[in-house]
Amino acid sequence: MAQTPRDVNNHILFEVATEVANRVGGIYSVLKSKAQVTTAEYGSAYTLLGPLNRQSAQVEVEEVEPKDPALAATIKSMNERGIKTLYGRWLIDGAPRVLLFDTSTGYGWLDEWKGDLWSVAGIPSPPGDSETNEAIVFGYIVAWFLGEYTFHEKKRAIIVQFHEWLAGVAVPLCKKRRIDVTTIFTTHATLLGRYLCAGSVDFYNNLQFFDVDAEAGKRGIYHRYCIERGAAHAADVFTTVSHITAYESEHLLKRKPDGVLPNGLNVKKFSATHEFQNLHQQAKVKINDFVRGHFYGHNDFDPENTLYFFTAGRYEYRNKGVDMFIESLARLNHRMKSDGSTTTVVAFIILPAQTQSLTVEALKGQAVIKSLHDTIKVIEENVGKKLFERSIAWNEGSELPEDKELLSASDKIMLRRRLFAMKRHGLPPIVTHNMVNDAEDPVLNQLRRCQLFNHPSDRVKVVFHPEFLNSANPVLPMDYDDFVRGTHLGVFSSYYEPWGYTPAECTVMGVPSITTNLSGFGCYMEELIENAQDYGIYIVDRRMKGVDDSVNQLTEYMFEFTKKSKRQRINQRNRTERLSDLLDWKRMGMEYVKARQLALRRAYPAAFNGEEEPDFFGSHEVKISRPLSEPGSPRDRSGMMTPGDFASLQEGLEGLSTEDYIAWKLPEEEDPDDYQFPL
Ligand code: G6P
Ligand code: 1S3
Numbered sequence: 001m002a003q004t005p006r007d008v009n010n011h012i013l014f015e016v017a018t019e020v021a022n023r024v025g026g027i028y029s030v031l032k033s034k035a036q037v038t039t040a041e042y043g044s045a046y047t048l049l050g051p052l053n054r055q056s057a058q059v060e061v062e063e064v065e066p067k068d069p070a071l072a073a074t075i076k077s078m079n080e081r082g083i084k085t086l087y088g089r090w091l092i093d094g095a096p097r098v099l100l101f102d103t104s105t106g107y108g109w110l111d112e113w114k115g116d117l118w119s120v121a122g123i124p125s126p127p128g129d130s131e132t133n134e135a136i137v138f139g140y141i142v143a144w145f146l147g148e149y150t151f152h153e154k155k156r157a158i159i160v161q162f163h164e165w166l167a168g169v170a171v172p173l174c175k176k177r178r179i180d181v182t183t184i185f186t187t188h189a190t191l192l193g194r195y196l197c198a199g200s201v202d203f204y205n206n207l208q209f210f211d212v213d214a215e216a217g218k219r220g221i222y223h224r225y226c227i228e229r230g231a232a233h234a235a236d237v238f239t240t241v242s243h244i245t246a247y248e249s250e251h252l253l254k255r256k257p258d259g260v261l262p263n264g265l266n267v268k269k270f271s272a273t274h275e276f277q278n279l280h281q282q283a284k285v286k287i288n289d290f291v292r293g294h295f296y297g298h299n300d301f302d303p304e305n306t307l308y309f310f311t312a313g314r315y316e317y318r319n320k321g322v323d324m325f326i327e328s329l330a331r332l333n334h335r336m337k338s339d340g341s342t343t344t345v346v347a348f349i350i351l352p353a354q355t356q357s358l359t360v361e362a363l364k365g366q367a368v369i370k371s372l373h374d375t376i377k378v379i380e381e382n383v384g385k386k387l388f389e390r391s392i393a394w395n396e397g398s399e400l401p402e403d404k405e406l407l408s409a410s411d412k413i414m415l416r417r418r419l420f421a422m423k424r425h426g427l428p429p430i431v432t433h434n435m436v437n438d439a440e441d442p443v444l445n446q447l448r449r450c451q452l453f454n455h456p457s458d459r460v461k462v463v464f465h466p467e468f469l470n471s472a473n474p475v476l477p478m479d480y481d482d483f484v485r486g487t488h489l490g491v492f493s494s495y496y497e498p499w500g501y502t503p504a505e506c507t508v509m510g511v512p513s514i515t516t517n518l519s520g521f522g523c524y525m526e527e528l529i530e531n532a533q534d535y536g537i538y539i540v541d542r543r544m545k546g547v548d549d550s551v552n553q554l555t556e557y558m559f560e561f562t563k564k565s566k567r568q569r570i571n572q573r574n575r576t577e578r579l580s581d582l583l584d585w586k587r588m589g590m591e592y593v594k595a596r597q598l599a600l601r602r603a604y605p606a607a608f609n610g611e612e613e614p615d616f617f618g619s620h621e622v623k624i625s626r627p628l629s630e631p632g633s634p635r636d637r638s639g640m641m642t643p644g645d646f647a648s649l650q651e652g653l654e655g656l657s658t659e660d661y662i663a664w665k666l667p668e669e670e671d672p673d674d675y676q677f678p679l
C-alpha cells in the first residue's frame with residue numbers, strides 16, 4: 001500500500017527475471033523481443049534486473065554509468081555493502097538498461113535469508129537445492145535494491161514486474177516489508193503443470209482435483225511450489241501468458257490470474273512484401289545441400305518434389321508432443337506409400353540432448369558430396385576447354401564433337417572414383433550425432449519402434465539433430481531462423497505449452513505450422529481466426545479427442561499438405577505471413593500496458609479518484625475472416641483489435657500515451673501473379 005502520493009503518470013518500470021541478457025529459454029525471447037516497444041514507451045525509466053552471468057554479460061552488455069541519481073545512489077550503497085553489480089545497456093534492439101547483480105556476493109547471508117523467508121512468508125528451503133538457493137539470494141538482493149531505491153526516489157510511482165518463480169522470492173518480501181512499489185507477477189508455466197504433464201497423468205481433465213501440496217511433495221518440489229504460489233498471491237497483479245495457463249494457474253496456484261499477457265515477436269518488415277518467399281527459396285537450397293549429403297547413395301528422390309517438415313524445442317519428449325509427431329510420421333509414411341505418392345517428406349527433429357560428437361557418417365556424407373561437386377567442377381572446366389578449342393577449329397565441313405568425345409578417360413576415372421565413394425551398404429542414418437544415451441533416448445527408441453529407418457521405399461525420411469542449429473556447424477551450417485525459412489511446415493504437437501514461440505516464429509516467417517489446442521498460441525489463433533487452416537495455422541485437437549484420434553488428425557493434416565501444389569504452397573505462405581502483425585509486440589504489448597495500469601490503480605487508488613477498476617482484460621469476439629481467395633462468404637471483421645478487449649482498454653487508458661502500440665489490420669492479400677515467381 002502506498003505511503004506517499006507518487007506520480008502514477010510519470011512512473012518507473014523494472015522488470016525482473018533470471019534470463020536478462022542470459023539465454024536460457026523462453027523468457028529470454030520474451031524480454032529481448034519486447035525490449036524495443038518497452039524502451040520506446042519508457043526510455044530511461046525502464047530497467048531490467050537480473051542475476052549476473054559474466055560469460056553472457058561480456059558479450060551482451062555494454063557497461064555504462066547510471067544517470068538516474070536514485071539508481072546511482074542505490075547501486076553505490078549496495079556496492080559498499082559488498083554486492084557487486086553491472087549496470088549497462090543490453091546490446092539488442094531497443095538497447096534497454098540492465099542492472100545485473102552478482103549473486104555470489106550475497107551468499108554470505110544465505111542462511112539468514114532462508115530463516116527470514118520461513119518466518120515472514122512460511123516458505124521452507126531445504127538444503128541441497130542450489131537452484132532454490134540462487135532464487136532466494138537473488139530475491140533478497142532485489143528486495144534490498146527496491147527498498148533502497150524507493151527511499152531515494154520518492155516522487156514517482158514504481159512498477160515492478162517479476163517473471164517466473166525463479167524471480168519470485170522478492171514479491172512476498174515487497175509486500176511484507178511494505179516497500180512502496182506496485183508488483184506484477186507473470187508466470188510462463190507452472191512448476192506443477194510441467195511436472196504433472198511430463199508423467200502419465202490425464203492433466204486437463206483432473207486439474208481441479210489435484211491435491212497440489214501432496215503432488216508437489218511427491219515430486220520433491222514443495223519448497224519451489226511455495227515460492228511460486230507465494231509470489232502469485234502476494235503480487236498486486238497476477239498474470240500469465242495464455243488462457244490455458246490461466247486456467248491451470250487458477251487450479252494449481254489457487255489464484256485466478258487478473259489477465260493474460262500473450263507473447264509477441266519483434267516483426268521485421270521487408271521493403272518488398274514477397275521478399276520472405278525469396279528467402280524461403282534461398283534457405284531451402286541450403287537444406288537441399290545438407291539432404292543430398294546426408295542421403296548420399298540414396299538420393300533417389302527429387303528435391304523439387306521433397307517437402308521439409310520439422311519440430312524443434314526444449315527436449316521435453318511428451319510435453320512438446322514429440323511422441324505424437326513421430327507416431328504421426330509413421331502413419332503418414334504408410335498413407336503416402338499406399339496412396340502411391342511420389343512426394344518425399346524429410347522430417348527434422350531438432351531437440352538439444354546430450355551428445356558426444358557428430359557421427360562419422362554425417363561428416364562423411366557432406367564430404368563425399370563436396371568431393372563430387374569439386375570433381376564435377378574440374379570436369380566441367382575440362383569439357384568447356386575442349387569444346388572451346390573444337391569450336392574455334394570448326395569450319396563448315398566439320399562436325400561438332402559428340403558428347404562422349406568431350407569426356408576424357410581420366411575425367412571418367414575421376415568421376416567413377418567419386419561415384420564409388422558414394423556407395424553405401426547401410427541406410428542413411430536417422431541421427432546426426434553420437435548420443436550419450438543412445439540406447440535409452442526416447443526419440444531414437446520411438447523411431448526404431450516405428451521403423452522409420454530411411455529405407456528407399458519410405459516416403460517419410462527422418463533426421464534427428466540433437467543439438468541447436470548454428471551456421472558454424474560443419475554438417476548443417478545454418479542458423480535456426482534461416483533453417484525455419486527453408487522448411488515447408490513446422491509441427492509442434494505439444495501437450496504442455498503455455499505459449500509456444502516456435503509456431504509463432506514460423507508464422508512471422510511465412511511458414512505454415514501445426515500446433516494444438518493445448519498450446520497457448522494454438523488457442524489464441526483459433527480464437528482469432530476463422531478457418532485458421534487457410535492461413536497455414538493447423539490446430540490439432542488434443543483436448544476433446546483421444547490420443548489415437550489426435551494422431552490421426554495430425555497425420556491427415558500432414559497428408560493433405562503433401563498433396564498441395566507448389567502454387568498452393570506459395571499462396572498459403574503468403575497468407576501465413578499476412579498474420580505477422582497479429583503477433584507483433586506493437587500489438588501484443590498492449591496487454592502489458594493494461595497490466596501496468598491495473599497495478600497502478602491497485603496500489604495507488606487515490607491517484608485514480610477511487611474510480612472502479614475497468615475490466616481491462618475482458619474478452620472480445622472479433623475474428624479474422626476467411627482469406628478473400630477462399631470460397632465462402634468473407635466477413636471482413638478485422639480492424640481495431642488487441643489481444644484483449646480494445647474498447648474497455650481505451651476507456652481505461654484515457655490520457656495515457658500508447659502511440660508506440662498499433663491496432664491491427666489484415667494486410668491486403670497479394671496475388672503471386674502480381675510478382676513473377678519461377679514456379
Ligand atoms: C518461393 C520462391 C519461388 C519458389 C518457391 C518454392 O515462393 O520465391 O521462386 O519456386 O518458393 O516453393 P516450395 O514450396 O516448392 O519450396
Ligand atoms: C515457457 O518456456 P517453455 O518452452 O518451457 O515460456 C515461454 C515464454 O513465455 C513459452 O512460450 C513456453 O510455452 C513455456 O514453455
